[in-house]
Amino acid sequence: MSTNDVGLTALVVDDELPALSDLGYLLGRDERIAEVITASSGTEALQVLDGRDVDVVFSDVSMPGLDGMALARVISRFRVRPQIVFVTAHDQHAVDAFALAATDYVMKPVRQERLSEAIRRVVVAQSERGAGGTDANGDAATVLEDETIPVELGGVTRFITRNQIRYAQAHGDYARLHTDTGSHLVRVPLSVLEERWGEHGFVRIHRSTLVALPHVSEVRMDHGRCSVVVGAVELQVSRRHTKELRDTLLRRPIGDRRPNGS
Numbered sequence: 001m002s003t004n005d006v007g008l009t010a011l012v013v014d015d016e017l018p019a020l021s022d023l024g025y026l027l028g029r030d031e032r033i034a035e036v037i038t039a040s041s042g043t044e045a046l047q048v049l050d051g052r053d054v055d056v057v058f059s060d061v062s063m064p065g066l067d068g069m070a071l072a073r074v075i076s077r078f079r080v081r082p083q084i085v086f087v088t089a090h091d092q093h094a095v096d097a098f099a100l101a102a103t104d105y106v107m108k109p110v111r112q113e114r115l116s117e118a119i120r121r122v123v124v125a126q127s128e129r130g131a132g133g134t135d136a137n138g139d140a141a142t143v144l145e146d147e148t149i150p151v152e153l154g155g156v157t158r159f160i161t162r163n164q165i166r167y168a169q170a171h172g173d174y175a176r177l178h179t180d181t182g183s184h185l186v187r188v189p190l191s192v193l194e195e196r197w198g199e200h201g202f203v204r205i206h207r208s209t210l211v212a213l214p215h216v217s218e219v220r221m222d223h224g225r226c227s228v229v230v231g232a233v234e235l236q237v238s239r240r241h242t243k244e245l246r247d248t249l250l251r252r253p254i255g256d257r258r259p260n261g262s
Helices: 017-028 042-051 068-075 094-099 112-132 190-200 239-251
Strands: 008-013 033-039 056-059 083-088 104-107 148-153 156-161 167-171 174-178 183-186 202-206 209-212 216-222 225-230 233-237
Touching (some): 008 017, 008 042, 017 112, 033 042, 042 056, 042 068, 068 083, 104 112, 148 183, 167 190, 190 202
Parallel strands (some): 008 033, 008 056, 083 104
Antiparallel strands (some): 167 174, 174 183, 202 209, 216 225
């Protein structure tokens, strides 16, 4: 992979040649991009990735054959994965992009300033990889210090950050994310969130509940039953998870919590 000192190698994937050319041109104008490679299909993109290292893939979503989402799923199985930034005219895929751990989701027509922000996020993530080393599987760390999550609200895609989420509850293959201003249903299983957010202070307190320790203001014990207080909500801790929570809190003292926005 390239380093931030010499710039990023970017692969642009789009079946519409004018869009491919325009995005390649805009990326080439950014000093943080060292090289731009183009591919007009998902299959062609995989051929490029098979032959060389790429730092980030800017991919359209709606393409014939191997579309952008399918391409991202293939890339997610790479031992060392390039980052993914989706560039599309449709916002209905934003939640799916979150499930695939995309670094950003840019709407067409692409503005230079919005693309610049996407590149900034890629650079930050690249820096986090270098600082964080590898995970337990030997893969490069891919999670940003904070994460942006697309949510649907009244038919409009909006974005919240991970540190705004106080707790999450399972709803089948979905999860409901609770913030201090409301809740949002996303198409991601709670088990996936637990795996991705465990290192960021999220712990399982019940088979259907994941809580953010930085937002826990109180832990209560009543006749052997444990609960935690998050904002104005009291959440029950299952007997199975009580010991795990106690052990976690012993490793991370309650006084060390710093709820966001407090």
